[in-house]
Amino acid sequence: MVQQPHVTQFAGPVDTATYGEYSIPGTPGPLLRFTGRITTGGEFTAEPARYHIYGGWFCPWSHRVAITRALAGLEDIVGMSFVDDDRDGRGWAFREQYGPDPVNGFMLLRQAYEATEEGFDGHVSVPALWDRATSRLVSNDTHGIGIDLASRFGHLATPVTDTYPEHLRGSIEELDGWLGPTVNHGVRAAAAAPGPARDALLEAFERLDDRLSRSRYLLGDDLTEADIRLWVTLVRYDVGANAGRAINPGLHVYPHLWAYARELYAIPAFRDTTDFATFSRPGAALPDWSTPSGR
Numbered sequence: 001m002v003q004q005p006h007v008t009q010f011a012g013p014v015d016t017a018t019y020g021e022y023s024i025p026g027t028p029g030p031l032l033r034f035t036g037r038i039t040t041g042g043e044f045t046a047e048p049a050r051y052h053i054y055g056g057w058f059c060p061w062s063h064r065v066a067i068t069r070a071l072a073g074l075e076d077i078v079g080m081s082f083v084d085d086d087r088d089g090r091g092w093a094f095r096e097q098y099g100p101d102p103v104n105g106f107m108l109l110r111q112a113y114e115a116t117e118e119g120f121d122g123h124v125s126v127p128a129l130w131d132r133a134t135s136r137l138v139s140n141d142t143h144g145i146g147i148d149l150a151s152r153f154g155h156l157a158t159p160v161t162d163t164y165p166e167h168l169r170g171s172i173e174e175l176d177g178w179l180g181p182t183v184n185h186g187v188r189a190a191a192a193a194p195g196p197a198r199d200a201l202l203e204a205f206e207r208l209d210d211r212l213s214r215s216r217y218l219l220g221d222d223l224t225e226a227d228i229r230l231w232v233t234l235v236r237y238d239v240g241a242n243a244g245r246a247i248n249p250g251l252h253v254y255p256h257l258w259a260y261a262r263e264l265y266a267i268p269a270f271r272d273t274t275d276f277a278t279f280s281r282p283g284a285a286l287p288d289w290s291t292p293s294g295r
């Protein structure tokens with residue numbers, strides 16, 4: 001049997017002078033080139049130590065799956081590692097700060113995409129779910145990865161919380177239809193200029209504040225994927241899109257929404273997957289997330 005040499009490869013410093021800025025080569029294709037799902041009896045079945053998530057600390061979409069993974073009790077079942085916060089034309093890369101690629105020893109995340117599809121010319125994005133058994137990416141679709149982590153591994157782990165309970169799936173996706181475009185994808189446009197995106201975001205915050213004055217979580221007493229999806233945007237808001245307080249004075253003007261966000265931050269799955277430094281704009285004032293929520 002041939003011994004695999006243990007090679008630790010790092011990409012070297014970000015070097016845009018040599019490699020240029022990251023851009024998607026060729027005709028921009030769909031962001032989500034890989035949309036495989038974990039199923040029972042299909043190509044990708046849930047097994048311990050089979051899958052690995054490539055994520056980024058800075059990235060709200062990776063943050064979602066990191067929280068779901070922790071709440072599903074999968075930290076010893078599905079691996080996760082992190083690309084560097086910065087990139088050049090080579091895309092996301094493994095550097096010293098967060099360590100090497102523990103699965104394949106790749107230097108660049110692009111290598112995982114190329115191993116899956118020869119000549120890959122699309123988005124090299126995180127999060128991405130890798131399958132050790134077939135040596136390919138299953139998916140770079142946050143939505144599907146989150147749902148599968150929450151719902152397909154129950155026989156292998158004891159969840160802290162079932163974040164995708166069957167009776168709430170319809171309501172979770174219905175909320176996504178509103179909060180996805182308005183909040184998760186809306187903050188960037190809301191920050192750029194006054195206008196419909198900003199109005200819609202602030203109206204959503206008002207409605208959420210009212211809702212959370214009557215309800216512990218978005219869908220009652222069950223903490224679900226809907227809360228995770230919203231929260232990763234809330235935790236970035238005052239140090240990211242609203243860092244210059246261009247949109248409003250801060251999340252704290254919505255007392256119930258702000259207390260709810262802090263209540264979630266007190267949960268280890270949320271707190272331990274959050275690294276403010278990786279997504280805070282320089283000089284941004286960080287609100288005190290550790291103040292007890294009182295809820």
Ligand SMILES: N[C@@H](CCC(=O)N[C@@H](CS)C(=O)NCC(=O)O)C(=O)O
Pocket residue numbers: 024031056058059060061062122123124125126127140141142143
């Ligand atoms: N909407 C995507 C989010 C993934 C995403 O946009 N990830 C960013 C980092 S936060 C990325 O890696 N972008 C590189 C690219 O799109 O080429 C999903 O649903 O999975």
